[in-house]
Amino acid sequence: MIGKHPLVVVVGSGGVGKTTLAASLGLASAAQGLKTLVMTFDPSLRLKDALQVGDEARRRAAPVPQEGPGQLDASLLDARQTFDRLIETYAPDDAARQRILGNRFYQHLSGSLAGILEYMAVERLFEVAQEGAYDQIFLDTPPTRQALDFLEAPARILNFLKSPALPIARREWFDAQGKLKATSGLGLFGRGIEGFLDRMIGVDFLREVSEFFLSFNPLYEGFEERAREVAKLLSSPSTRFLLVSGPGQERIPDALFFARKLREAGHHLDAVVVNRIHPDLGVGATEPKEGVDPQSVAAQEDGRALLRWLGERDRLGVEELTSLLGEYPLIKVPMLGDEPTDLASLKALGTRLAAQLPG
Amino acid sequence: MDGSPIDNLSKHRLVVVTGKGGVGKTVVAAALARAIAERRKKVLLLEVDPRESVHRLLNVPPSGGGVVDVGAGLCLQNLRPRQALDEMISRQLTVGLVARRVLKSEIYHQLAEGGPGLKELGLLRYAADRSEKRGADRRGPFDTVVLDAPATGHGVSLLAAPRLVSEVVEQGPVGREAARLASFVSDPAKVAVVVVTLAEEMPVQEALELREMLARRLGRQPDLLVVNGLYPPLEGRLAPTGVEGDDIALDLWRRRRSANEAELARLSAAWQGPRVDFPLLAESRGFDLVAALRQRLDGPFYDGGSPDTTRDGAQPKAGWSFS
Numbered sequence: 001m002i003g004k005h006p007l008v009v010v011v012g013s014g015g016v017g018k019t020t021l022a023a024s025l026g027l028a029s030a031a032q033g034l035k036t037l038v039m040t041f042d043p044s045l046r047l048k049d050a051l052q053v054g055d056e057a058r059r060r061a062a063p064v065p066q067e068g069p070g071q072l073d074a075s076l077l078d079a080r081q082t083f084d085r086l087i088e089t090y091a092p093d094d095a096a097r098q099r100i101l102g103n104r105f106y107q108h109l110s111g112s113l114a115g116i117l118e119y120m121a122v123e124r125l126f127e128v129a130q131e132g133a134y135d136q137i138f139l140d141t142p143p144t145r146q147a148l149d150f151l152e153a154p155a156r157i158l159n160f161l162k163s164p165a166l167p168i169a170r171r172e173w174f175d176a177q178g179k180l181k182a183t184s185g186l187g188l189f190g191r192g193i194e195g196f197l198d199r200m201i202g203v204d205f206l207r208e209v210s211e212f213f214l215s216f217n218p219l220y221e222g223f224e225e226r227a228r229e230v231a232k233l234l235s236s237p238s239t240r241f242l243l244v245s246g247p248g249q250e251r252i253p254d255a256l257f258f259a260r261k262l263r264e265a266g267h268h269l270d271a272v273v274v275n276r277i278h279p280d281l282g283v284g285a286t287e288p289k290e291g292v293d294p295q296s297v298a299a300q301e302d303g304r305a306l307l308r309w310l311g312e313r314d315r316l317g318v319e320e321l322t323s324l325l326g327e328y329p330l331i332k333v334p335m336l337g338d339e340p341t342d343l344a345s346l347k348a349l350g351t352r353l354a355a356q357l358p359g
Numbered sequence: 360m361d362g363s364p365i366d367n368l369s370k371h372r373l374v375v376v377t378g379k380g381g382v383g384k385t386v387v388a389a390a391l392a393r394a395i396a397e398r399r400k401k402v403l404l405l406e407v408d409p410r411e412s413v414h415r416l417l418n419v420p421p422s423g424g425g426v427v428d429v430g431a432g433l434c435l436q437n438l439r440p441r442q443a444l445d446e447m448i449s450r451q452l453t454v455g456l457v458a459r460r461v462l463k464s465e466i467y468h469q470l471a472e473g474g475p476g477l478k479e480l481g482l483l484r485y486a487a488d489r490s491e492k493r494g495a496d497r498r499g500p501f502d503t504v505v506l507d508a509p510a511t512g513h514g515v516s517l518l519a520a521p522r523l524v525s526e527v528v529e530q531g532p533v534g535r536e537a538a539r540l541a542s543f544v545s546d547p548a549k550v551a552v553v554v555v556t557l558a559e560e561m562p563v564q565e566a567l568e569l570r571e572m573l574a575r576r577l578g579r580q581p582d583l584l585v586v587n588g589l590y591p592p593l594e595g596r597l598a599p600t601g602v603e604g605d606d607i608a609l610d611l612w613r614r615r616r617s618a619n620e621a622e623l624a625r626l627s628a629a630w631q632g633p634r635v636d637f638p639l640l641a642e643s644r645g646f647d648l649v650a651a652l653r654q655r656l657d658g659p660f661y662d663g664g665s666p667d668t669t670r671d672g673a674q675p676k677a678g679w680s681f682s
Contacts, residue, residue: 013381014380015382044564109475205529205534248644250643279607279611281608302591304608306590306591306641309641335615337614338614339560339618
């Protein structure tokens with residue numbers, strides 16, 4: 001996989017270790033002499049320390065000081081920063097730019113629009129892919145359980161742009177005096193909706209929302225075009241997906257769900273990585289050798305019973321995943337005593353993982 | 360027993376259980392709901408995940424959107440946030456015809472699905488109503504509603520939503536509702552916040568961020584921190600047995616436990632409120648696990664202000680892990 005595919009997308013539910021695995025694969029890729037970028041959302045402080053990237057990586061890709069023949073950059077995704085920069089870049093003139101940046105709806109609520117983080121990741125991805133400065137990009141995705149929000153964001157934005165909501169929101173609602181215009185032109189339906197909005201959120205806020213959408217008018221076409229481009233990039237055969245899952249049986253429904261979604265969307269799932277598997281201690285491994293203090297054996301019994309149970313749970317979980325997702329290679333990553341939080345251990349993990357990934 | 364975390368939670372109308380995905384938040388919420396209901400209270404546990412799973416933890420049929428009687432004072436409901444928002448909006452639109460037309464309209468659909476904070480408002484309003492009055496299904500009011508908050512993003516979005524919306528939407532029923540709910544969730548006498556975490560770096564980081572956000576945005580603290588899935592302590596237990604495979608297991612155990620301890624220390628340094636620690640149990644996610652955790656809620660808990668005391672009189676144990 002290393003070097004063969006320009007874009008590798010790492011997906012999976014929250015807490016399974018996507019970010020660590022994406023970073024370690026990035027290091028392995030750079031170790032092979034490639035110019036690599038890791039795009040991530042929410043790395044832990046320790047991972048940021050390990051990669052030695054700070055907040056500047058929210059604005060632009062920052063180099064990770066690793067001693068490989070290649071190069072590794074890391075980029076942290078931040079919805080608001082990306083949104084601001086989009087407006088800086090694409091607004092037709094300074095007046096339009098200021099209008100959007102100064103809008104109250106934009107300032108307070110744009111950062112919490114549903115799906116905005118995912119959409120902005122798509123925008124960032126488009127930027128980077130356009131520049132073509134990297135041999136390989138590893139994209140970590142935002143933690144989500146319900147859906148592949150990230151993959152669905154481009155389509156959703158396109159639908160949103162086509163939906164009847166925007167023409168209504170983008171209409172000139174207010175006359176030169178700032179009064180709500182007569183709405184008879186909209187007919188019964190329009191009056192009901194407009195009256196409803198006015199009643200629910202009040203005319204002032206309505207004005208802000210309307211101004212926001214109006215000032216966005218010149219930007220829509222570009223949004224639509226870029227969303228389409230990224231959708232194409234994500235479903236291109238050269239873009240590969242890695243699905244990361246936890247080992248326990250309670251994680252299996254999530255993994256199946258992701259695999260099904262990817263299949264339905266026509267994406268190319270290369271492998272399922274089962275992360276943090278407890279060692280299988282087998283049954284009956286408790287018979288101590290001669291000469292060992294029986295008291296210490298008894299004292300450890302509870303903890304060892306727990307570890308045996310965890311090992312057994314994970315073994316069954318992996319077996320079940322193998323039988324349910326047999327069409328994909330299944331890569332097992334053991335539970336490590338210490339989380340890999342320095343460059344050397346991250347690289348070791350990445351190299352071992354990369355060696356098991358299908359070519 | 361007065362003063363235990365469960366006694367304290369039982370006094371609130373709404374208990375919001377938050378936490379990052381994968382920390383066992385839902386299992387903890389179920390255990391808390393059972394424990395509160397056993398204080399001879401009528402409790403409604405609200406699940407928001409469209410993929411219903413709580414019914415399996417409580418051995419009842421799926422809710423399918425309605426209220427299911429679990430027994431022993433506890434009820435369960437799987438609530439779609441959209442359903443709650445629709446209800447809130449139709450109450451504001453007194454003319455039935457208008458309400459139906461609005462709810463069916465595309466622009467309302469877009470706003471409800473994409474509009475920041477709206478679903479959260481609907482959810483909180485629904486939970487507040489359930490603790491205040493009899494529902495249309497003629498159940499309730501419930502003494503306490505336990506809300507298993509959606510595990511999206513940082514979990515802060517639900518609690519911060521009313522304030523956020525009320526700052527921008529100043530007029531109209533939505534603005535007024537947002538302001539009312541903002542003061543509701545800020546009121547430590549009415550709403551309790553439980554933060555569930557693992558003693559691992561990322562979940563602890565998020566738990567601390569959540570605490571910071573609650574203080575900054577809502578001027579309040581969480582009421583209880585639950586640390587889930589701890590590897591058991593092993594002081595003085597490390598003598599090798601010479602058993603094959605044990606060395607790996609013991610090494611893993613020792614390292615995971617010491618990572619847990621480092622994170623617990625980080626939490627104690629930043630957290631002055633009560634804390635309950637749950638060990639990792641050899642039990643699959645299910646009814647028995649909930650029952651086992653529920654039992655432990657009666658055990659000693661950690662009072663962050665003074666690590667040497669328990670309020671329920673039980674003897675504190677070294678390392679403060681579990682009873």
